[in-house]
Amino acid sequence: METYNYEATTKDGNVVTGTLEVANESLAIDRIQDMGYFPMKVSKADDVEGMVSRFFSSLQNRITDKDIMTFTYQLGVLLDASFPLDRSLSILSDLTEK
Structure with a gap:
């Protein structure tokens, strides 16, 4: 079993995210659809692109210029x-509060 992260929409248009443990991506999509959601993104949990996408999606509409500057500085240091x-x-x- 592999871990997959997903981003999907509900019938009302709300965005939901989550994690599934399934054998492959096709089964992850099937499971998401079985939950009544419309999958938009499905990626392996260890996929860097998926991590970046989830990170910034979680901050959408709540990020300030100061937050971006701090994040960029801290990322550069690391x-x-x-x-x-x-x-x-x-x-x-893990350090993000918003």
């Missing part, structure tokens, strides 16, 4: 310290 991108984003995600 990358300069030779942290891998996925680990750096994970650390910053």
Whole structure:
């Protein structure tokens, strides 16, 4: 079993996100549809692109210029310290309050 993250919409148009443990991406899509959602994005949990997308999606409409400057500075510090991108984003995600 593999872990997949998803972003989907409800019949009302609300965006929902979640995680599923299934054998493959096709089964993840089937499971999301069985829940009555319309899948927009499905990616493996260890997929860096998926992590970045989820991180910024979670901050949508709540991010200020100061938050962006702080995030960019902190990301730069972690990358300069030779942290891998996925680990750096994970650390910053854990520290994010909004």
